[in-house]
Amino acid sequence: MKTDDLISLIAADARTEPPPAPVLALALPLTLAASMAGLVLSLGLRPDLAVALADPWVVAKGLLPLALGGVGLVLALRLARPVAAPGALPLLVAALGVLAALSLAAALVVTPAAQWARHALSPSAVVCVLTIPAMSALPLAAMLAALRRGAPVRPSRTGAVAGLAAGGLATALYSLQCTEDNPIFFVLWYGVAMALVMAAGGLAGRRLLRW
């Protein structure tokens, strides 16, 4: 086909697709709600939730992943446009990571060394590392489906950031069930779980976010 004819063809097409954000505004809350429902029906929320929230570690346990997920969400949407200007967002992610590391350090200081292994190797680690990715699956699918409507020029990286968003938000929800309140446990195992989701997002992005 001659290029000039292709141009005539293209110019006749006035229809456009919706960009990622409106799609996500619908799909992400729905998928997170579904994951939350799944959590409540299977493992249930922690019975002492109201009391536990008086403990600053418990609040941090939910807020840190929530913040990471939120920043990931904004960053992913930016990366979905070809002239992506990430701005200070990656620095923000790094800063939150540093906060998490500092929490871990503080916990190591205040917790007797004899108890470190008990926290780090708690059997709930298995539940955590399995459940968070499971809860992230639908939200990650929603993110990828929405981001496909954009034009990300770094598909793999964008997928990983989508994983950060989905993983962070799912972890925040999961923390409402989890009774391990020592950062030695949750910085380590939530970190591992979120890293798994980010890796999955990066791999999926490589295939699904190309255009």
Added chain:
Amino acid sequence: MRDTTGADWAELLRAANRGDAAAYARFLRAITPMLRGLVRARGGGLGPETGEDIVQEVLLSIHLKRHTWREDEPLRPWLYAIARYKVVDAFRARGRRIDLPIEDYAETLVAPAVADPTEQGDMQRVIAALDERSAVIVRAIGIEGASFAETGARLGMSEGAVRVALHRGLKRLAALRKRMVE
């Protein structure tokens, strides 16, 4: 040859986004020499036919992703970002790794207008792979210059249905192009 300013192109694309098909066609014709220049500058050795195939691929991508341009942003960087991504991808799929620096657009020379070399190219092949109705629509509107009404009458479809089918057909063309080259 100096190419026209990004500001003119932005005005054309803005008009196009408001539904001005004539402005959209002018926009696409205006940017094509720049795209050709980009591809030729990097793709020496792949031949003019393949180069034109890649130019067509870039044009189609710009069309399908035009909603990713914010009208208050400069146009040239957005245009170039899309072209850069597709050109690198197109060359990689054909076994050539090329490098396109991000600032290159400022220095890109416009390729002189030559007779369009591609008659039987990649696009022709994927049109042949389309379903019958979409192929008829593509040929009628693209090559024969038929209107939506005429095309609809020919196929027993409403004008609106033809518009929807055209859009879907273009998306399908892009997907088939990607798959075909990979």
